[in-house]
Amino acid sequence: MPMAPGSLQFDLKDRSVLITGANRGLGAALCKTILQYSPKIIHAGYRTAPGDFEDPLINWCQLDIQDEASVAAVAASIDTLDVLINNAGILMPTAADPVKERANLEAMMDMHLHSPLRLIDALVPTLQVSNQPMIVNMISMAAFASVPGCEGYCISKAALHAATQGLRLKHPDIHCGGVYPGPTATDMTAGSTAPLADAMESAAAILSGLCERKTAIFPDEAALAVESLVGAGVATLEQQFTTLLSD
Ligand SMILES: NC(=O)c1ccc[n+]([C@@H]2O[C@H](COP(=O)([O-])OP(=O)(O)OC[C@H]3O[C@@H](n4cnc5c(N)ncnc54)[C@H](OP(=O)(O)O)[C@@H]3O)[C@@H](O)[C@H]2O)c1
Numbered sequence: 267m268p269m270a271p272g273s274l275q276f277d278l279k280d281r282s283v284l285i286t287g288a289n290r291g292l293g294a295a296l297c298k299t300i301l302q303y304s305p306k307i308i309h310a311g312y313r314t315a316p317g318d319f320e321d322p323l324i325n326w327c328q329l330d331i332q333d334e335a336s337v338a339a340v341a342a343s344i345d346t347l348d349v350l351i352n353n354a355g356i357l358m359p360t361a362a363d364p365v366k367e368r369a370n371l372e373a374m375m376d377m378h379l380h381s382p383l384r385l386i387d388a389l390v391p392t393l394q395v396s397n398q399p400m401i402v403n404m405i406s407m408a409a410f411a412s413v414p415g416c417e418g419y420c421i422s423k424a425a426l427h428a429a430t431q432g433l434r435l436k437h438p439d440i441h442c443g444g445v446y447p448g449p450t451a452t453d454m455t456a457g458s459t460a461p462l463a464d465a466m467e468s469a470a471a472i473l474s475g476l477c478e479r480k481t482a483i484f485p486d487e488a489a490l491a492v493e494s495l496v497g498a499g500v501a502t503l504e505q506q507f508t509t510l511l512s513d
Contacts (some may be wrong), residue, residue, distance in 0.1 A: 296469045347392045354381075371421060389457075402472075407447065446483065
C-alpha cells in the first residue's frame with residue numbers, strides 16, 4: 267500500500283507518468299500499483315498489444331521504444347510529464363555462435379541503452395516543465411556482475427547503469443534513479459529454477475523507493491543482498507568521481 271502522503275518526499279498523486287513495456291510483467295505491476303496513488307494519468311506504453319487491465323486513469327499508447335517514429339509520436343502526444351519509467355526490456359540468452367551472440371548484444375544494447383536514451387532526449391523538454399521531474403530506469407542487479415548464460419544482457423544493463431549515472435550529471439534538474447531488481451516472476455524468467463520475487467511486491471518496493479527519491483532502488487531480497495555488497499561503494503565512487511578531473 268502507498269505510504270501516508272505526509273511522509274512522501276515525492277507524491278505520485280496528480281502526477282503524469284509514462285511507463286514503457288507496461289502491458290505485462292513488472293511494467294504492468296508498476297501500472298497497477300501507481301493507480302493506488304491517484305495519479306493524474308498513466309501513459310502505459312505497449313509494443314504489441316495493450317495489457318489486459320483497464321482504468322480511466324490509464325492511457326494505453328503504442329510505443330515501440332526501438333522505433334524512432336513511434337517515440338516521436340508519443341513524445342508529441344504528451345503535454346505534461348512528471349515521471350518517465352524506462353521499463354521495457356528483453357533477455358536474449360547467450361548464443362554459442364559468436365556472430366549470433368554479437369547480434370544479440372547489439373539488439374540488447376539498442377533495447378537497454380540507446381532506445382531509453384533516445385526516449386529520454388525526446389521527453390526532457392516536457393519533463394523540465396514539471397516541478398519535480400523524474401526519470402527511473404529499470405536496470406538489474408546483474409549490472410554489477412555477469413551471470414552465466416546471459417552475459418550480453420548483463421553488459422547492456424551495466425551500460426544502462428553507467429548511463430543513469432551520466433544522466434544525473436547531465437540533467438541535475440531531473441531526479442534520475444535506477445532500479446536493480448533480482449530475479450522476478452515474469453515472462454522473462456519463465457522456466458527459471460532460481461527463487462523469484464513477486465512482481466507486485468517488487469512494484470510496491472520500487473514505488474516506495476521512488477517516493478523517497480532514492481537514486482538506487484533494490485526492490486527484493488536478492489537485490490538487497492547485492493546492495494549490501496556494492497551499494498554504498500558504488501554511491502561513494504560516483505560522488506568521488508564528480509571531482510576526479512577538476513583538480
Ligand atoms: N524479471 C526479472 O527477473 C528482471 C530482473 C531484473 C531486471 N528486470 C528488468 O525489468 C524490466 C521489465 O522486465 P519484465 O521481467 O517485466 O519483462 P517481460 O515480462 O519480459 O516484459 C517485457 C516488456 O518489455 C516490452 N518490450 C520489449 N521490447 C520492447 C520495445 N522495443 N518497445 C517497447 N516495449 C518493449 C514487452 O512488450 P511486448 O509485450 O510487446 O513484448 C513487455 O511489455 C526489464 O527492463 C528487465 O530487464 C527484470
